[in-house]
Amino acid sequence: MMKIKKCSECGGFVEEKYITQKFEREGVKVKLSGIKAEVCSKCGEIYFQPGGAQLVVSAVNSLFELAVREKQHKGTVAVSVG
Numbered sequence: 001m002m003k004i005k006k007c008s009e010c011g012g013f014v015e016e017k018y019i020t021q022k023f024e025r026e027g028v029k030v031k032l033s034g035i036k037a038e039v040c041s042k043c044g045e046i047y048f049q050p051g052g053a054q055l056v057v058s059a060v061n062s063l064f065e066l067a068v069r070e071k072q073h074k075g076t077v078a079v080s081v082g
């Protein structure tokens with residue numbers, strides 16, 4: 001059975017998608033793609049799975065750490081998950 005979810009912001013239809021998010025900190029750019037999340041088709045609000053937001057934050061923190069350590073900060077560190 002498909003669960004139909006609605007956006008708590010606008011009431012629009014929310015669908016499961018793999019999204020890409022970019023983060024920048026002190027000139028270091030990282031990109032995470034393939035993050036499973038639910039996205040409102042109307043307003044674009046992103047809903048992570050339970051605990052998903054924390055996972056994204058810790059993954060991004062690790063990427064920033066790696067980028068600085070490896071001095072890859074001239075470009076964008078991109079990681080694909082999922």
Ligand SMILES: [Zn+2]
Pocket residue numbers: 007008009010011012040041042043044045
């Ligand atoms: Zn919405």
